[in-house]
Amino acid sequence: MILHIxxxxxxxxxxxxxFMLDSNPCTALSWRNNSLVDDIGIPCPVSPHPFTMCKSEAEAYGYPCEDHKVTTEDGYILSLKRIPHGHDTDNSTGDEKTRQxxxxxxxxxxxxxxxxG
Known part of the structure; x- marks a missing residue:
């Protein structure tokens, strides 16, 4: 019994x-706060989250989607999503009316x- 324990x-x-030798703190933290992780003494490059809203929601239903990051004058960073057209249409012809x-x-x-959803 003691041998099994x-x-x-x-x-x-x-x-x-x-697990500890294989794990990388940069991989675990850099996508979450979208900034350099330097509090552990290792400068980590920023990597995007693998499941963005465009990938998981819009493109899953056949809509094209674009991610944009906008920084305002006061330094606030916004994450904007753009769906340029519906999944049945293609705006490359230029014949369609401009939509609001x-x-x-x-x-x-x-x-x-x-x-x-």
Whole structure:
């Protein structure tokens, strides 16, 4: 019985050690705050989140989507999404009428994902 507990403990510690050696703090943190992670002493390059709203919501339903980052005069960074046309049309012909842009705001305690679902 003691041998099984000792073996299980050793296996757990070996697995934990392998996980710690394999994990990269830059990969875990840089997409979350979208900035350099230097609080751990390692300068990490910024990497985008792999599941953006455009990829997971709009493009999943066949709409083209563009991500834009806009910095205001006071330094506030906005993340804007643009859907240039519907999934049935292509604006490359230029024959269509110019359409007015629509600005959507989600409500309090509501996510933007509800607008596409």
């Amino acid at each position: 000792s073996m299980a403990t050793s296996l757990f510690l070996m697995s934990l050690l392998m 842009p629509i600005l959507l705001f989600h409500g309090l305690f509501v996510t933007v994902g509800l607008m596409f």
